[in-house]
Amino acid sequence: MISRVLLAGALLVTPALAQAQAFQCSVHGQVERPHPDLASADQPQRLLPIGGYTLAITWAPEYCKTHGRDASARFQCGQSNRFGFTLHGLWPDGIGKDWPQYCRSTALLPQAVIRRNLCSTPSAQLLQHEWSKHGTCMAGYQPASYFAKSTGLYAKLRYPDMDSLSRGPLTAAGFAQAMARANPGMTADMMRVTANRQGWLDEVWICLDKAFAYQRCPAHQGGLSPDASLKIWRGKR
Numbered sequence: 001m002i003s004r005v006l007l008a009g010a011l012l013v014t015p016a017l018a019q020a021q022a023f024q025c026s027v028h029g030q031v032e033r034p035h036p037d038l039a040s041a042d043q044p045q046r047l048l049p050i051g052g053y054t055l056a057i058t059w060a061p062e063y064c065k066t067h068g069r070d071a072s073a074r075f076q077c078g079q080s081n082r083f084g085f086t087l088h089g090l091w092p093d094g095i096g097k098d099w100p101q102y103c104r105s106t107a108l109l110p111q112a113v114i115r116r117n118l119c120s121t122p123s124a125q126l127l128q129h130e131w132s133k134h135g136t137c138m139a140g141y142q143p144a145s146y147f148a149k150s151t152g153l154y155a156k157l158r159y160p161d162m163d164s165l166s167r168g169p170l171t172a173a174g175f176a177q178a179m180a181r182a183n184p185g186m187t188a189d190m191m192r193v194t195a196n197r198q199g200w201l202d203e204v205w206i207c208l209d210k211a212f213a214y215q216r217c218p219a220h221q222g223g224l225s226p227d228a229s230l231k232i233w234r235g236k237r
Contacts, residue, residue, distance in 0.1 A: 023082045023083060023084060024080065024081055024082045025081045025082075025083070025118070025119035025122070026079075026080065026081065027115055027118050027119065031075075031111065031114050031115055031118065031124055032072075032075065032114075032123075032124035032125065033108070033111075033124065034109065034114070034124045034125045034127070034128035035108075035125070035128075036108065036128075036132075037125075037128050037129045037132040037133065038102070038105075039101070039102035043101065043102065043133070044101075044102070045101065045102040045103065046094075046098060046099070046100050046101050046102070046103075047103055047137075048094045048098060048099065048100040049094065049095055049100075050092045050093065050094070050100060050137070050138070050210065051093050051094055051095040051096075051210070052093045052207065052208055052209050052210055052215065053090060053091060053092055053093060053209075053210075053212060054090075054091040054093055054205050054206065054207060054208065054221075055087075055089075055090055055150070055153050055154065055205070055206040055208060056087075056088035056089055056090075056091060056204070056205050056206075057085045057086065057088060057154065057157070057203060057204050057206070058085065058086050058087075058088045058202070058203050059084070059085060059201045059202060059203065059204075059232070059233070060076060060077075060082075060083035060084060060085065060086050060122075061083075061084075061233045061234060061235035062196070062200050062201055062202060062232075062233045063076070063077070063086075063202075064076060064077035064235070065200075065233055065235070066196070072123055072125055072126075073123070075118065075122050075123065075124075076122035076123060081122065082235075083122065084159065084162065085157070085159060085204070086120065086121060086122055087120040087121045087150060087151060087154040088121070088126070088130075088203060089121070089126075089129075089130035089150060090130070090134065090135075090146070090149060090150035090153065091134045092134060092137045092138055096220075097220045100137040101133050101134065101137060102132060102133055102136065102137075103136045103137035104136045106131065106132050106136055106143075108128065109124075109127055109128050109131060109143055110143070113143050113144055114127055116144075116147070117147045117151060120147075120150075120151045120154055120155075121147075121151075127147070130150075131143050131146060131147070135147075149212070153208075153212060156183075157183060157206075158182040158183055159179070160175075160178035160179055160181065160182050162232060162234070163234060165178060165232055166231070166232035166234050169229075170229070170230045170231070170232070171226065171227055171228060171229060171230055172193040172195075172223070172224035172225065172226055172227070172228045172230050173188060173226035173227065174230070175193055175201070175230055175232075176188035176189075176191055176193055176226070179191060179204065183214075185213075185214055186206075187214075187216075188226075189216045189217060190206065190207050190214045190215060190216055190217060191205060191206045191207065191217065191223075192204070192205040192207075192217055192221045192222055192223025193205075193223050193224050193230065194222070194223050194224060195224055195228070195230055195231075198231075199228075199229055199230060199231050200230075200231045200232070200233050201230055201231065201232045201233070205217070205221065205222075205223065207221065
């Protein structure tokens with residue numbers, strides 16, 4: 001397994017964050033400036049009541065295998081930084097199948113907010129997107145408090161031995177059970193596992209109630225069927 005070393009660089013790093021799968025992360029100099037992320041015809045504004053939340057995490061080795069040459073992935077994949085699971089975002093869910101999004105107009109994120117969160121969500125543009133699309137729908141939250149909530153939930157997560165899991169036959173249910181065993185209060189039906197078309201682990205979506213406690217995922221949440229085969233890309237190590 002990769003040693004869990006988090007290089008502070010220009011950041012003040014807490015022990016909790018060091019356990020959050022940033023094996024090596026350093027932020028130096030100027031960071032990427034995001035562009036506005038706005039509602040559109042394809043992604044319209046939806047003002048809906050919140051019924052719960054999804055905490056989405058991404059398996060970075062697989063992401064970098066497929067997106068590592070993209071300019072937007074340079075910080076995550078093209079420098080000396082190394083990650084396990086990264087934080088995709090905290091998404092308000094609706095009462096039914098639809099969810100609120102782009103609830104109010106917003107300015108670009110301050111550089112200080114971006115820098116503070118890059119070792120959890122290693123893309124300035126993704127941070128902008130998560131706040132614009134999802135965070136603006138959470139009443140009473142501003143960018144700093146939204147990311148404090150999402151990174152706090154992310155930092156509490158613990159992970160199974162991904163190296164060991166990657167070396168044997170595995171199903172989505174088997175992975176979910178291993179993830180649940182690593183996190184007290186979580187059961188396998190409280191998450192959805194996603195993969196790409198080739199069956200490689202992509203993301204894990206953890207279902208939360210309105211108080212941000214783990215809960216069973218609704219049937220419409222999606223993800224792989226429990227008996228689906230799953231592969232885990234370990235990266236070049």
